[in-house]
Amino acid sequence: MRKFLFALCLGAIVSLQAIAGDGFLKGKILKIDIGEAVAERGGSSFSIGLGGISFSSSVSLLSIERALQKAADDKKIAMVYLNLDHFSGGMAAMEELREYLKRFSASGKPVVAYAASLGNGSYYLGSVADRLFLHPQGGGSLTGLGSTQYFLKDLLDTLGIEIQLIRHGKYKSAGEMYIRNDISPENREQYESLLGSIWGSFLAEIAESRGVRVEQLNAWTDGLALSTAATWKDLGLVDGLKYRDEMEDYLCHLFGTTYPEDVQTISIKDYIKDLKKGPSSKKIAVIYADGEIVRSGGAIVGEKLAHTIAEVRADSSVKAVVFRVNSPGGEVVAADMIRREIELLNKVKPVIASYGAYAASGGYLISAGCRRIFVDNATLTGSIGVFGLVPSYGKAVKNKLHVNLVNVGTNAHSAMGSGVNPLSAEEEAWYQQEIEGIYDTFVGVVSDGRKMSREAVDDIAQGRVWSGKEALGIGLADEKGTLLDAIEYTAKHIKLSNYSIAAYPEKLSFKDQLRGKQEKKKDPLVWVKEHMHPGFNAMALMPYFTIDPVTTIE
Amino acid sequence: MKKISVLFSIVLLLASSNAFAQEKTAKDRLKEIEEMTVKARKHRAAKREKLFNCDALSHFYFGFHQVSDQPQLEGKFFDSYEIGFNAIQLGLNPASWVSLEAGLDLKWDAFQINKDHPVYISDNQYLFTTMGGLFGTDDADHISKLEQRIRCFALSVPVALAFHTPWFSFRGGAGFDFNIDRFTSLKSSYVYKDDVSRREVQTKEPDAKVRNLCINYFASIDFDGLGVYCKYYPKSIIRDDGIASEPGTDMKYLTLGLIFTF
Numbered sequence: 001m002r003k004f005l006f007a008l009c010l011g012a013i014v015s016l017q018a019i020a021g022d023g024f025l026k027g028k029i030l031k032i033d034i035g036e037a038v039a040e041r042g043g044s045s046f047s048i049g050l051g052g053i054s055f056s057s058s059v060s061l062l063s064i065e066r067a068l069q070k071a072a073d074d075k076k077i078a079m080v081y082l083n084l085d086h087f088s089g090g091m092a093a094m095e096e097l098r099e100y101l102k103r104f105s106a107s108g109k110p111v112v113a114y115a116a117s118l119g120n121g122s123y124y125l126g127s128v129a130d131r132l133f134l135h136p137q138g139g140g141s142l143t144g145l146g147s148t149q150y151f152l153k154d155l156l157d158t159l160g161i162e163i164q165l166i167r168h169g170k171y172k173s174a175g176e177m178y179i180r181n182d183i184s185p186e187n188r189e190q191y192e193s194l195l196g197s198i199w200g201s202f203l204a205e206i207a208e209s210r211g212v213r214v215e216q217l218n219a220w221t222d223g224l225a226l227s228t229a230a231t232w233k234d235l236g237l238v239d240g241l242k243y244r245d246e247m248e249d250y251l252c253h254l255f256g257t258t259y260p261e262d263v264q265t266i267s268i269k270d271y272i273k274d275l276k277k278g279p280s281s282k283k284i285a286v287i288y289a290d291g292e293i294v295r296s297g298g299a300i301v302g303e304k305l306a307h308t309i310a311e312v313r314a315d316s317s318v319k320a321v322v323f324r325v326n327s328p329g330g331e332v333v334a335a336d337m338i339r340r341e342i343e344l345l346n347k348v349k350p351v352i353a354s355y356g357a358y359a360a361s362g363g364y365l366i367s368a369g370c371r372r373i374f375v376d377n378a379t380l381t382g383s384i385g386v387f388g389l390v391p392s393y394g395k396a397v398k399n400k401l402h403v404n405l406v407n408v409g410t411n412a413h414s415a416m417g418s419g420v421n422p423l424s425a426e427e428e429a430w431y432q433q434e435i436e437g438i439y440d441t442f443v444g445v446v447s448d449g450r451k452m453s454r455e456a457v458d459d460i461a462q463g464r465v466w467s468g469k470e471a472l473g474i475g476l477a478d479e480k481g482t483l484l485d486a487i488e489y490t491a492k493h494i495k496l497s498n499y500s501i502a503a504y505p506e507k508l509s510f511k512d513q514l515r516g517k518q519e520k521k522k523d524p525l526v527w528v529k530e531h532m533h534p535g536f537n538a539m540a541l542m543p544y545f546t547i548d549p550v551t552t553i554e
Numbered sequence: 555m556k557k558i559s560v561l562f563s564i565v566l567l568l569a570s571s572n573a574f575a576q577e578k579t580a581k582d583r584l585k586e587i588e589e590m591t592v593k594a595r596k597h598r599a600a601k602r603e604k605l606f607n608c609d610a611l612s613h614f615y616f617g618f619h620q621v622s623d624q625p626q627l628e629g630k631f632f633d634s635y636e637i638g639f640n641a642i643q644l645g646l647n648p649a650s651w652v653s654l655e656a657g658l659d660l661k662w663d664a665f666q667i668n669k670d671h672p673v674y675i676s677d678n679q680y681l682f683t684t685m686g687g688l689f690g691t692d693d694a695d696h697i698s699k700l701e702q703r704i705r706c707f708a709l710s711v712p713v714a715l716a717f718h719t720p721w722f723s724f725r726g727g728a729g730f731d732f733n734i735d736r737f738t739s740l741k742s743s744y745v746y747k748d749d750v751s752r753r754e755v756q757t758k759e760p761d762a763k764v765r766n767l768c769i770n771y772f773a774s775i776d777f778d779g780l781g782v783y784c785k786y787y788p789k790s791i792i793r794d795d796g797i798a799s800e801p802g803t804d805m806k807y808l809t810l811g812l813i814f815t816f
Contacts, residue, residue: 023590026720110580130580254584256592 024256025110027078028264030071030271034125035086038064038093040290040326040356041503061093061356062286062501063272065484068100070275072107080104081251081265082129084115087122090357091198091378092468094125096482098205101128110254114247118232120145120202127206127237133250136241139228142221145195145202153181160396162422166431168439169385169463174361178389190464194380197467201377210237278500284490285318286483287504289338293330293362300327302334308505309341313348318502320490321351323370324483329361329383332438338366339445346370350493354486355379355477360465364476365442368449372489374481375468382476384446385463386438388431394420450475607645614639615783617811619665633666636809638710651718659710661731665791665807667702700744704762706791707737712772723776729785731768738762763793776815785809 042060071077080101105111105128113129115122117138126132156163156178163178173187183191203214212235220226220235232238242250248260255263287309291299312318323342329335345351346369353359353370360383367373375381397403407415416427423431443461447454452475460466460474471477481489491499578586619634638661647653714727740762745752768791774783786808 024587024592105580108578108580108583110584112584130584253592254587256590258592 025078025254027076028266029251030067030077030080030268031083031265032064032080032268033083033085034122035083035088038097040093040324041288041507059269059272060503061096062483062487062503063275064097064268065100065482066275067268067272068097068104069484071271072104072109077109077266077271079109079254080111082111082113082126084113084118084122084126087115087119087125091121091124091202092355092357092376094121095376095378098125098128099482100484101125102209105130112251112254114242114244118238119143123237124202124206127209131239132237133240133242133247134229134232134238136229136243138241139226139232141224141226142217144221145199147191147195149177149183149187151177151181151183153179160393160399162392162395164390164392164422164428165387166390166428166435167385167387167463168435169387169461171465172383172385172387172463174383174463175387175389178391193470194465194467197470198378201467201469212236279498280500280502281317282496282499283315283318283502284487284496284499285312285315285321285502285504286324286487287312287321288324288326289363289366290324290326290356293327293334293338293366295331295334298330300330300334300338302331302337305505306337306341309338309345312504313341313345318349319496319499320349320494321345322483322486322490323351323353323367324356324486325353325359325363325367326356327360327363327366328358328380329363329365332362332386335362335365339369342366343369350490352486352490352493354481354483355381355468356483361385361463365445368446370449372479372486373477374479374483374486374489375471375477376482377467377469377480379468379471379477380465381468381471382460382464382466384439384442384457384461386435386442387463388435390417390423390431392419392422446476605647607647609643609645610641611816612640612643613813613815615811615813617783617785617809619663619807619809621665621807634664634807636661636663636811638662645716653716653718654714655716655725655727656711656713659712659729661708661710663704663706663708665704665706667704696747697744698747700742702740702742704764704791705737705739705741706733706762706764708733708768714772721777723781724774725776725783726773727771729770729772731770733764733766733768735760735764735766738764764791765789765793770809774813776813779815781813781815783809783811783813 038061039058040061042058042063068080071080082101101111110131111129112131112133113126114133114135115126115138116135118126118134118140120142123140123142163175165175165179167175170186171190173184173190176184176187200214203217206212207214207217225235226232226237229238229241233241249258252258252260252263257263287305289300289305293300293302295302312321342351351370353367353373355363355367355373355375357379359367359375359379359381364381364384394405397405405420407418407420409415413427415421416423439461443454443457446452446457446461450457456475460476466474466476468477468480472480479485479489487501491497616635616637619636621634638659640657640659643655643657645653645655708731710729710731712727712729714725716723716725738760740759741756742759743754743756745754768787769789770785770787772783772785774781787806790806
């Protein structure tokens with residue numbers, strides 16, 4: 001009996017230890033300001049323009065994911081506070097961030113979010129919080145996802161510029177903006193499916209987090225039921241309405257104090273600085289392909305990235321590679337250079353692909369051969385197709401500027417691609433043949449990489465853009481997961497437990513930045529302007545892998 | 555062995571069942587905390603986050619002296635006291651839970667001595683003094699109703715190692731009291747036995763034979779602005795050379811008191 005009582009007391013003591021304390025949170029608040037730029041690769045940069053010099057800095061998505069993963073187990077971190085003001089960011093990045101916030105909350109530590117107003121993206125992110133508060137005068141609405149596309153045929157006709165679009169793939173709509181005045185039925189079909197898929201995924205996650213039905217959310221969206229902050233609260237989509245000072249009081253309450261100075265906060269930027277590096281002798285390389293693929297003067301210069309991949313292949317300290325693709329595609333030759341190097345690398349070290357916002361067309365080509373592909377639901381991928389655009393401006397120059405251009409040449413097709421006259425039927429057929437050849441090669445690459453028959457690939461190709469979720473269903477991707485998931489999968493795959501993560505290519509030096517060699521995405525109008533330059537002759541016949549250069553879906 | 559296994563299983567069962575019961579979701583935890591009441595407490599200075607900090611007039615204290623090795627003064631705890639505050643305090647904070655502190659305090663002491671409860675100098679000699687001398691036993695026989703009070707003013711330099719928790723702070727260290735002669739005095743009042751009128755004589759002597767430097771060891775514990783402290787002076791406050799040819803005094807004391815932090 002005595003021993004039994006002793007055991008009981010001992011158990012009680014051990015138990016009491018678990019409930020020692022007054023119940024309030026202990027530790028620091030990990031603060032995430034979503035208004036600070038989140039980029040594929042963080043860092044600082046500056047640009048010199050008419051307005052002066054502007055500096056910008058951003059935090060890398062991978063760092064945030066690692067920080068949140070660490071914070072979930074860190075006893076010094078009690079909770080996450082998410083400030084949704086000035087929300088900006090791609091949907092895929094937000095999807096990954098949301099996933100890690102969800103995992104953080106699952107560890108038993110709360111996530112509290114605050115917004116001055118809410119929209120599609122900010123609510124999607126904020127809905128994961130255990131408590132979401134809105135400014136009493138805030139509001140906003142869920143409007144669903146939309147994509148605005150513009151068509152330039154009438155404008156080009158007015159200017160007298162003719163554009164010939166040669167393509168394979170009825171869904172390869174990238175060049176349609178130059179030859180049509182409205183959206184084609186195929187393009188409409190693919191975008192409706194795409195947006196529906198992404199929106200459906202988002203609503204499903206919101207519904208799960210907030211305990212409402214997807215149908216109800218759609219009904220509120222269609223009926224514009226959400227407007228003032230009060231309506232958000234009445235419908236249960238936010239947990240309360242608070243002013244900033246009330247939020248401060250609320251946070252103090254969570255820590256059992258009435259004094260803000262007793263509550264310690266650490267920003268995600270400062271927390272990231274403490275992330276462990278790991279041994280440099282065992283690395284997992286993350287190679288970023290972020291931007292449009294070109295032969296020169298762009299975000300991803302094919303030859304440069306190919307050279308970087310070759311260096312990684314030769315580096316014995318790199319044990320495996322995660323290929324992070326965030327590209328809508330680009331020039332065929334440039335893309336193929338990268339594809340080839342990835343193929344060689346994959347033979348000696350495992351290469352796992354992780355997709356960001358885009359991994360379409362050329363972005364898909366360069367990564368189709370990877371051993372495993374991780375996507376987000378909101379990733380735009382596929383677009384297995386090719387197109388070429390051939391502008392001719394002879395009429396425009398004649399009619400508008402009263403300048404007559406005359407070609408003199410040695411052979412029948414010496415003036416082909418000069419931009420003075422459109423391609424003849426024979427020339428167009430020749431170009432079409434080239435496009436068909438490239439498409440065939442593309443299908444072959446996907447067929448080999450994804451272990452699918454060419455017919456099966458052709459069925460889902462035709463230039464069609466798929467969401468990440470759709471891609472999982474048709475075999476274009478293997479698993480839904482974040483960049484960090486891909487890295488951890490890779491480490492597990494090669495049985496590596498202690499490693500460091502090295503990012504490639506190396507970031508632009510200060511000198512390069514000073515020269516103005518900045519990474520930027522090309523706006524379609526900029527693309528057209530550049531290709532009207534006399535130097536376009538060599539470029540005019542260069543086929544393109546790319547998807548529509550549409551604005552970010554929001 | 556079997557009994558030990560059974561005992562261990564019971565302990566494990568209780569601990570794990572409680573641990574299991576503790577598996578709450580983040581939402582549940584928030585709900586619980588939102589329903590709790592936060593006790594208002596006295597404001598206290600923010601926990602030091604900086605490596606160095608400097609505070610002025612941050613605490614005030616008073617305490618009562620218990621003279622040790624003076625058995626006749628036992629029970630006379632409230633007769634002698636000290637009162638002080640800090641002018642400046644410097645802190646080095648390598649971490650949020652520990653700091654090294656040094657400061658400058660202004661401190662006033664008052665030691666009550668009377669004939670019934672004298673301070674032994676040595677053997678049978680007592681600390682009484684009048685007109686610049688000290689009473690020995692013989693002199694003591696001629697006076698009655700003797701009361702004396704040594705008053706000191708000191709600049710005190712405490713040096714301490716402090717440990718901080720969210721609920722209290724603990725300090726321990728040494729203090730160096732520099733007694734300023736100019737502000738040290740011995741006030742006496744007594745009556746001569748031979749004086750029929752029983753007139754009270756009051757004297758004040760500027761030299762109370764107090765040491766210029768007194769070292770003490772102290773410890774304190776502070777809860778939200780109110781704390782307790784104790785100090786011990788291992789050497790007598792009275793100078794060795796204070797008594798002309800006497801071997802020395804023996805007035806060590808222990809101080810217990812309250813400390814108020816702003």
